Amino acid sequence: MPEARVTSQDVARLAGVSQSAVSRVFTPGASASQATIDKVKRAATQLGYRPNPLARAMITGKSRIIGLVVAYLDNQFYPLALERLSNALQAKGYHILVFTTPNSGDGLDRIVGELMDYRVDGIITASVAMSNGMTQRCADAGIPVVLFNRGQDGDGQSSVTSANIDGGRKVASFLAAGGHRRIAHIAGWSGSSTGRDRARGFTQGLAAHDRLPLDVIDGMYTRDAASQATRSLMARADPPDAIFVGNDHMAFAVMDTLRGELGLRVPHDVSVVGYDDVPLAGWAAYDLTTLRQPVNRMVEATVDTLLDQIETPGSLPEKIEIQGPLILRGSARIPKDWTQ
Amino acid sequence: MPEARVTSQDVARLAGVSQSAVSRVFTPGASASQATIDKVKRAATQLGYRPNPLARAMITGKSRIIGLVVAYLDNQFYPLALERLSNALQAKGYHILVFTTPNSGDGLDRIVGELMDYRVDGIITASVAMSNGMTQRCADAGIPVVLFNRGQDGDGQSSVTSANIDGGRKVASFLAAGGHRRIAHIAGWSGSSTGRDRARGFTQGLAAHDRLPLDVIDGMYTRDAASQATRSLMARADPPDAIFVGNDHMAFAVMDTLRGELGLRVPHDVSVVGYDDVPLAGWAAYDLTTLRQPVNRMVEATVDTLLDQIETPGSLPEKIEIQGPLILRGSARIPKDWTQ
DNA sequence: TATTGGATTGCATACGTTTGCAAACAACGA
DNA sequence: TCGTTGTTTGCAAACGTATGCAATCCAATA
Numbered sequence: 193m194p195e196a197r198v199t200s201q202d203v204a205r206l207a208g209v210s211q212s213a214v215s216r217v218f219t220p221g222a223s224a225s226q227a228t229i230d231k232v233k234r235a236a237t238q239l240g241y242r243p244n245p246l247a248r249a250m251i252t253g254k255s256r257i258i259g260l261v262v263a264y265l266d267n268q269f270y271p272l273a274l275e276r277l278s279n280a281l282q283a284k285g286y287h288i289l290v291f292t293t294p295n296s297g298d299g300l301d302r303i304v305g306e307l308m309d310y311r312v313d314g315i316i317t318a319s320v321a322m323s324n325g326m327t328q329r330c331a332d333a334g335i336p337v338v339l340f341n342r343g344q345d346g347d348g349q350s351s352v353t354s355a356n357i358d359g360g361r362k363v364a365s366f367l368a369a370g371g372h373r374r375i376a377h378i379a380g381w382s383g384s385s386t387g388r389d390r391a392r393g394f395t396q397g398l399a400a401h402d403r404l405p406l407d408v409i410d411g412m413y414t415r416d417a418a419s420q421a422t423r424s425l426m427a428r429a430d431p432p433d434a435i436f437v438g439n440d441h442m443a444f445a446v447m448d449t450l451r452g453e454l455g456l457r458v459p460h461d462v463s464v465v466g467y468d469d470v471p472l473a474g475w476a477a478y479d480l481t482t483l484r485q486p487v488n489r490m491v492e493a494t495v496d497t498l499l500d501q502i503e504t505p506g507s508l509p510e511k512i513e514i515q516g517p518l519i520l521r522g523s524a525r526i527p528k529d530w531t532q
Numbered sequence: 533m534p535e536a537r538v539t540s541q542d543v544a545r546l547a548g549v550s551q552s553a554v555s556r557v558f559t560p561g562a563s564a565s566q567a568t569i570d571k572v573k574r575a576a577t578q579l580g581y582r583p584n585p586l587a588r589a590m591i592t593g594k595s596r597i598i599g600l601v602v603a604y605l606d607n608q609f610y611p612l613a614l615e616r617l618s619n620a621l622q623a624k625g626y627h628i629l630v631f632t633t634p635n636s637g638d639g640l641d642r643i644v645g646e647l648m649d650y651r652v653d654g655i656i657t658a659s660v661a662m663s664n665g666m667t668q669r670c671a672d673a674g675i676p677v678v679l680f681n682r683g684q685d686g687d688g689q690s691s692v693t694s695a696n697i698d699g700g701r702k703v704a705s706f707l708a709a710g711g712h713r714r715i716a717h718i719a720g721w722s723g724s725s726t727g728r729d730r731a732r733g734f735t736q737g738l739a740a741h742d743r744l745p746l747d748v749i750d751g752m753y754t755r756d757a758a759s760q761a762t763r764s765l766m767a768r769a770d771p772p773d774a775i776f777v778g779n780d781h782m783a784f785a786v787m788d789t790l791r792g793e794l795g796l797r798v799p800h801d802v803s804v805v806g807y808d809d810v811p812l813a814g815w816a817a818y819d820l821t822t823l824r825q826p827v828n829r830m831v832e833a834t835v836d837t838l839l840d841q842i843e844t845p846g847s848l849p850e851k852i853e854i855q856g857p858l859i860l861r862g863s864a865r866i867p868k869d870w871t872q
Numbered sequence: 873t874a875t876t877g878g879a880t881t882g883c884a885t886a887c888g889t890t891t892g893c894a895a896a897c898a899a900c901g902a
Numbered sequence: 903t904c905g906t907t908g909t910t911t912g913c914a915a916a917c918g919t920a921t922g923c924a925a926t927c928c929a930a931t932a
Binding site for chain 1: 584629645787791
């Protein structure tokens with residue numbers, strides 16, 4: 193015998209007031225006298241009343257739901273971000289509708305449609321780029337979008353990333369200062385701004401030391417491509433003595449391939465540096481030197497700018513970049529007197 | 533200039549029919565002539581009309597939203613399950629509202645309240661147990677619940693797990709047959725059915741070989757507790773030569789501690805066996821022998837039984853156990869002639 | 873005491889859909 | 903031609919809330 197849902201009508205009847213009064217008591221910023229507030233609250237707790245967010249959404253047009261689109265759930269970085277985002281948004285009274293999608297554009301299109309159906313108040317895409325068409329659709333519908341860990345040209349779009357170019361530069365300086373002779377880069381997917389920016393920063397950083405990368409290969413953000421790239425690099429006549437890998441997830445594959453398959457030692461034969469600093473990077477099995485993306489601060493910034501755009505009409509999209517430090521561990525030779 | 537939302541009224545006007553007709557065309561199983569179907573569909577695509585799921589939910593009481601409650605997102609097993617669940621449910625036209633919670637009971641209580649507010653059609657809890665009170669609340673509200681990777685006594689509750697007792701037995705036989713003399717167990721959290729069942733099966737399995745576990749320590753499903761347990765085990769006068777760990781996530785910590793901190797070799801000095809077979813277990817750095825939980829089949833079973841209870845009124849909760857194989861890798865000595 | 877103005881309240885409508893009901897209609901055999 | 907049956911259709915009432923408007927209240931001022 194399912195218990196009947198209790199509505200604001202029921203509360204109103206019990207409290208001896210009108211339904212509107214009940215509504216006002218539960219609507220922040222509405223006017224009600226202390227006397228009615230008391231009566232209503234008492235009746236409400238007695239009946240176990242809670243406002244129906246769906247009905248509320250119908251009226252106000254605000255669902256208090258945020259759509260989260262995420263692609264790479266096998267990369268530890270994203271579950272972590274998801275968890276933090278979820279907690280931060282829950283604390284602000286929002287909830288998360290998740291969509292998983294391959295990064296290819298066609299599924300995403302359908303998803304954006306469904307998100308708009310549900311009248312989500314905002315959208316966060318983690319490591320997923322939106323086409324201009326989709327951006328436009330969301331803008332037309334008045335739904336703010338924040339790209340998490342992905343940038344996009346043009347300024348209709350909010351995004352939160354780490355300072356990828358700068359990060360690439362830091363890694364380059366670090367490896368150059370470490371006395372490495374032949375430094376290669378297995379890059380993040382060239383279809384992503386993060387991948388491109390890190391690669392660009394890296395090349396710039398080497399150039400500042402009058403050096404060129406030995407090679408740059410697209411690792412597609414997958415283990416397979418990264419392993420393959422590692423093999424082809426090490427098969428060269430002049431194999432690299434250091435590899436900067438576009439993210440930790442690939443860096444683990446690189447290390448697995450170097451050590452397990454090719455029998456090389458890290459960092460004795462080859463130094464490896466990653467990007468992200470996921471928890472696994474700190475585990476003894478990898479002990480990976482890597483450039484940290486500060487998840488917490490990125491999440492904070494994402495939530496702040498998204499809620500700002502939702503709740504403060506007229507606030508503009510912004511592109512936020514967050515600096516991250518290089519975390520020194522055992523997978524790469526550390527230059528003497530390295531203080532930076 | 534946000535484009536005005538197009539409603540069934542607009543479509544009706546354009547198609548020259550009543551609003552109800554439009555609704556019937558978009559409601560599966562409602563009656564409408566081919567002529568009106570055509571007219572309405574044409575008008576709908578012309579205007580870009582899509583039914584509003586929130587308004588629909590108000591009437592029908594069905595939101596087509598599933599609440600997913602998840603605790604351990606740093607254990608690779610759960611992001612994977614989340615991804616699969618999300619895909620399977622999306623394919624059936626459902627969507628996932630995620631809630632993250634620590635496993636302690638108080639936050640969960642609030643979450644169940646919010647889930648009921650949103651009139652979710654069903655709830656999946658991943659590795660989170662629900663108190664009897666919460667189970668009852670959901671039952672009263674007519675919301676089916678499926679526990680994923682966690683069991684619960686009493687039969688009001690659906691659950692999908694792997695065959696944990698059996699799995700524990702298999703590992704015991706394997707380690708016993710491998711000629712290990714002192715076999716210890718770092719168990720999953722004793723507050724969880726999975727942890728208890730695996731431990732029980734393991735003890736039973738050893739008993740079948742007339743053996744006793746050297747020791748059983750609760751690893752709490754955390755890396756820290758598992759590392760600590762490893763240290764205390766290896767500090768014994770008679771340290772184990774094999775450790776069965778309650779899940780892969782802890783097993784990695786155990787291996788890190790054994791190899792990195794204690795300078796031991798795996799499996800030469802100590803064999804390690806895990807439980808789950810997350811992708812990381814197959815990576816060269818760990819190469820972990822482990823009992824596989826077949827995520828795909830567990831997800832299928834979860835979705836099937838949940839949707840069954842949602843869509844077929846009167847269908848009963850069921851407890852499903854799925855067998856998994858032992859995956860042989862390099863972290864544990866393999867018995868001669870092992871065929872099982 | 874009469875007047876004013878602000879705070880509080882109820883009435884009624886709206887949000888966008890589904891669905892019971894009865895009217896309209898089409899098809900068909902008598 | 904006329905009932906009869908089964909299918910389509912429109913009307914109107916929900917679902918549970920927020921909110922503009924006008925009415926009411928209350929205290930404070932003149």
